[in-house]
Amino acid sequence: MEQTIKVGWLFNNMFNLHGDRGNLLAIRAEGQRRGYQVEVTQINLDTAIFNPMDFDFLFCPPGEIEHFEVAAIYLEPHRKELMDYIETRPMLVTGTTVALFGETIERDDQSTIRGLGIIEIETQENHTVYGDDLYYSCQYNGKEMEIVGSQIQMIDLDIKEESPFGRLKYGYGNNGETRFEGVISGKGIFTNTLGPVLICNPWLTEEIINLIESNKNWPIWEDHRDNLLELKSLKSKIAHIDKKEMRLKKLSER
C-alpha cells in the first residue's frame, strides 16, 4: 500500500494573501519525489471535525487581521491538541497569522484580539506597512540553513521568552529592533517569511519531509533533491540584498 503524507491546510480561502499555495506545491512535489502519496485537506470554518493529530504537517498561511477573531474561536477548542502537535510534528505559520497563535493582538484602532496563546508572544498592528527582503540563518530538524524570502510587515512581534526561528542577516524581522526572525516552538515554525517560502528554500522543505519520515518511522530518504536552481536564486538574491539601499536600523545597532 502506498504510504501517505497527510497535510492540513488551515483557512486556505480566508487566509490567502501572497501566493501561499506554493508551499503546498513544494510539500507535494517533494513528497511525491520520495514516492509518497500526499493528501491535502482544506480546513475552514465549516469543517466539522478537525483533529490536528490526524495530520503529518499543518500549514497556516498569512491572513487579514479582520478574520483573526473567528479563526481564534474556531481553533480555541483545539488549543491543547495544537500545543501537543507542535511538540513533535511540523507546522508552518507565516506572516501576520503568527499573531493568531500568540497571546494578544493590539490593533491600530486600540482594540484587542485575544490570540490562541500557543506561543508566548505579544503583537501590535502597525499603522503603516513595511515590505522588504528577508534573509536569515536558522536551524530546523538539526540542520543549519539559510532562508531568503520577503516580508510584508503589518504587525510587530515581541517574542518574550520564546526562541527565535532565525537570526537575521538582513531585514526587518520581528520588529526592526532586534536580530530575531519569527519563533520556533517545538517543531512549529512561526515566521514572517511570506509566500512560497518552501519553494524558494527547498532545503527547509526537505527537512520537514525528513521529520515526517522520522515521525512515521519511515526510512529517511537519502537521494537529495537537485537544488541547483534555488541555490543560484539564493546567490542572486543575496547579491541584490548586498547592494541595495536600505532604511532599516543596522543589525550591528540592534
Next chain:
Amino acid sequence: MKFYLALWFAKLMGIAINLVSKDRGTNLPGEKALTIDPDFVKHFKNIDYSKVIFITGTNGKSSTTNLVTHILKENGKKIVSNLEGANLLGGIATILAKEASLSGKLKADYYVFETDERYLPLIYAQLPAENMLITNLQKDQVQRNGDPDFIIRKLKEVVNPKMTLILNNEEPRSRFFEEIARRSIYYGVSRHDESFTKGADYPTQACPKCHHDMSFDYYNVDSIGAFHCDFCGFASKSTPDYLVTDLNFAKQSFKLKNVDFHMPYDLPFMFYNYAGSLAVCEEICGIAPAAAAKAFESFKNIGGRFEVLTYKNKTIKYMRIKQENPDTLQSALNIMASDQSEKMVALGLYVVNDFVPHYINTFYAFDCDFKPVVDSNVERYLCFSEHVSYDTANRLIYDGVSKEAITIMDSDDINEIFAEIDKAETDNIYLITWLSTFEKMKKFIEGGQN
C-alpha cells in the same frame, strides 16, 4: 488670500511646465498649491458635490475614468477630469487650478476623478463627492497596501449614507459597501467565451460579511465572477442593473439594456469598465445607454496595457502587468493561453522598485494558473530579469514545464533578450515585463535593429 496665491501660483507653474513638456506637471502645481493653502481643493467655488464622481478601486480606474469622460464629452457635457492619471490630491488640485477662473470659480457639468484608493480619505476631506464607483478591491502593491482589508478600512472612512455607489456586482469586497451607502447601483458582465474556472487548490477569499469561504461559479476576470457564500447567502445578483451581455469576440460587439455596442477593446477586464461607465453615465449624468453607444465607436484608451511590436520577421505582443498584482498577471496569461498557435513566452517579472527598499516579490505568480499557457503550444520559455528569473522559472516548473524548455537569464540586458528571441523558430512572441525594459526594447527596434 492664501487660496488666491496658491491658485495663481499653480496656474503659472502649470503654464511654465507645459512650455517645457506637455507630459509633465500633472501633480506638481497642485502639490505646491497645497503647501501654500493646505485646504486648497476645498476652497474652489461653484462645485456641486452631487455632480462629483470618484472612480476608485484596484484595477480599471484609469480606463473607466477615460471612458466616462469620453461618453459625457461626446454627449456635449463640460467635464473636468484627471485623465492623465494623476490620482492623488495633488493631481486633482492641479486640474482644478487649471480649469478654474482666476477667482477660483469652476464651471462644469460634471467632475470625474480617478482617485487612488489609499489616499481617498485625504481627497474626500476636501472634495466630498456624493458619487463613487468602486471597480474592485484586490490584492495589489502589498509593499504599500499590505492586504485588501487595509484598503477597505480606508474606504470605510469615506463611504457614508449620503453617497450613491456604483458597485461591481461580481466582486465581493466592492459589493460589501452596499451596506453603508444610501443608494447602490450594480453593474456586471455575463458569462462569456473567455470566462474560466480554477482548480480547488486555488484559494478564493473570505466572505466580507460572515468570514466563511466564498465560492465562485466562474471568473470573468481573476477574482471577479458569479460568487456566493453558502453560509450567509451573500451572492452576486443574476441580473444587476447594468449587465453586459451577448459578448461577441468575432464581431467585436456586446449588448447592454438591449442596446448594441461596438467593443473597442476585446479584453475581459475592459468589459467591466464598459458596464461601470454606462451605469455612471445614466444614473448620475442622465445619459442613457442608447445615447452613449455612439461614443464607443471613437473611444481610445489612454495608457493601455497592450502593445504590438514588429521585430525582424517576428511579432512581439507586449502585455504590461501591475507589480504584486495577480489579477493583471492572470489576465495576461489568459490572453496568451487563448492563442493556440505556436509561441515563445518571455517572462520578465522584476524586482519591485517603486520606492526604497526595492525588494523581490514574484510570489503573486503562485496565485495565477499557468497551466492553460503551458498547454497552449509553447515552443520555448525565456525567464529573464536580474534576481528574479530563477523564481519565475520555478513557477513554470511547478506547473509542469521541463527545465530544458526554459532559458533562464539573470539579467535585463536587452541585447541578450533579443538574442534569445532570435533563436525562436516561431514568429509569435509574447512578452511580459516592466515598462522600462519594454521601452528599451522598443527603442532598440526603432533604432533600426530590425
